[in-house]
Amino acid sequence: MPHPENVSPHPFPPDVSFDGGDLDCGNGLLLLIRKHIDPLERGGLLEILSLDSTVEVDLPALCRLTGNELVNQHKGSTTIGGTDHPQWSFLVSKGAFTAPAASEPGPEPEAYAADPEIATHPGKRTKKQRKKPQMAITQEVVTPVIPTELPAPAPAPAIEPLAVVNMGSWPRPSWLLRALHEHLEGRLPDAEFQAAADDAVRLVVAAQERGGADVVSDGEMRRDNYSSFVGGLLDNCQLIPITDLLPYVDDPIEFERELRALDVPAGEIRHPAVFGPLGRSRPLAVHEAEFVQSITNKPIKVDLPGPYLLTRTMWMECISDRAYDNREDLARDIVRVLREELHHLLAAGVALIQLDEPVLTEVVYGLVGERGRTFMCGALGDRLGVEDELALARDLCRR
The missing domain is CATH 3.20.20.210 (TIM Barrel)
Incomplete structure (x- = not known):
């Protein structure tokens, strides 16, 4: 979904934009982020719109953990049902971001968090914010088929005493x-x-x-x-x-x-x-x-x-x-x-x-x-x- 009025508040235009509404990171927003950022090439930009204030706390920590870069964030407002609501807009790069050699100047990036405690300890949440919501899923529940009979073992080569056997996984190229x-x-x-x-x-x-x-x-x-x-x-x-x-x-x-x-x-x-x-x-x-x-x-x-x-x-x-x-x-x-x-x-x-x-x-x-x-x-x-x-x-x- 494009940004309201089709105007991005960020210094660089996003490749993809979506509106997460009032979903927080524990109630499905992360799934939407993955859905939109996975298809992007490295360095691609994703704009995330959100009405939930906890996203401002969680998203910087999430970006650090995933190796993505929070390029910019902006706090504005949007009108829903005739009432103004705070709305956050985040610009996230898939992996490290490199600015184009020539680009139009945009608004100055804002600080990640105005709250000094959050700025000092990114990702920290208050007790009220530490809720345990039901995680969203992207697949439908199916009825498993339970077999009534299972196949019998086939003849297999015997393993000699003191045989040399690989322990587990090997390094992957x-x-x-x-x-x-x-x-x-x-x-x-x-x-x-x-x-x-x-x-x-x-x-x-x-x-x-x-x-x-x-x-x-x-x-x-x-x-x-x-x-x-x-x-x-x-x-x-x-x-x-x-x-x-x-x-x-x-x-x-x-x-x-x-x-x-x-x-x-x-x-x-x-x-x-x-x-x-x-x-x-x-x-x-x-x-x-x-x-x-x-x-x-x-x-x-x-x-x-x-x-x-x-x-x-x-x-x-x-x-x-x-x-x-x-x-x-x-x-x-x-x-x-x-x-x-x-x-x-x-x-x-x-x-x-x-x-x-x-x-x-x-x-x-x-x-x-x-x-x-x-x-x-x-x-x-x-x-x-x-x-x-x-x-x-x-x-x-x-x-």
């Missing part, structure tokens, strides 16, 4: 990472991404064979993350950038600090959000195994995130409680879809399946009373005692 992020943003067709991933898997498998590995894997080349990738494949689950969780945490400053400590840009990490009953209408990893089988005669190993890890990662009250009363109910369906995937992997002749449960180290060694590492486990701050959590993890893995 820079060209594959670029393709992955463009694919997640909807700017690269699936067929083109899969072709690039095929090439990367060929390199990984060849390296394992040269190294004398007895069992090979695809190095998780197609996955954006070792655990969250399932969010883009399961029914009624959606991958959202982890930076979109900013409006839901009690301490945005600490959350931002944790994300900045990661070894990858926070804007490139996506988190699974469950908004309906889970189902497995698409394979999680069978397609990965089948491609590896097509290029090697070695036994195949596949890694899957464990049921406790997925339960902890995918349970977020602002979303998951639409479909599940508690995390134990969610865990029941996570176990079911993992069992379905295990059956199909074994039926495809996979020799070894590994379940990853790295978050158990945080359960055992994390400080009592601390919220835990939010970026790894959205609900870890609500954990029970160590023995109770380990008992739950054992039960889920056995099931």
Whole structure:
């Protein structure tokens, strides 16, 4: 939607503009921002109109976390129903912004925040502003199909004692990472991404064979993350950038600090959000195994995130409680879809399946009373005692 009177208050004209109305960052505005900024090229400008005052606080922190640049912001007014209302306009660059060599002068950029506390601590919100709204979603809830029968295992090569086996993921080449992020943003067709991933898997498998590995894997080349990738494949689950969780945490400053400590840009990490009953209408990893089988005669190993890890990662009250009363109910369906995937992997002749449960180290060694590492486990701050959590993890893995 164009700016009122088709006049932009910014020093540079936006490539795209939309009106977020009175939505705040926790009630759908972030989804609209992603929808409009993802298709832009690097350096493209997005204008965001908003009637919500909290956006003035949240947007600078969001821009820092995502690597985008808040070029300018302007506070004006608009008339709704005969009444004047304050309206904010933000100009955001996708990535770093470089001003054109020759451009018409525009209004001077305004300060990000007049409130000195906010200016000193960007992203800090008052207790009144720290609300826990229901996160908006962009997909419709579908009824999952639960199979009545599962395939039996196929014969698989035996694994010799002391066999050399790849542990997990392999480093991905820079060209594959670029393709992955463009694919997640909807700017690269699936067929083109899969072709690039095929090439990367060929390199990984060849390296394992040269190294004398007895069992090979695809190095998780197609996955954006070792655990969250399932969010883009399961029914009624959606991958959202982890930076979109900013409006839901009690301490945005600490959350931002944790994300900045990661070894990858926070804007490139996506988190699974469950908004309906889970189902497995698409394979999680069978397609990965089948491609590896097509290029090697070695036994195949596949890694899957464990049921406790997925339960902890995918349970977020602002979303998951639409479909599940508690995390134990969610865990029941996570176990079911993992069992379905295990059956199909074994039926495809996979020799070894590994379940990853790295978050158990945080359960055992994390400080009592601390919220835990939010970026790894959205609900870890609500954990029970160590023995109770380990008992739950054992039960889920056995099931």
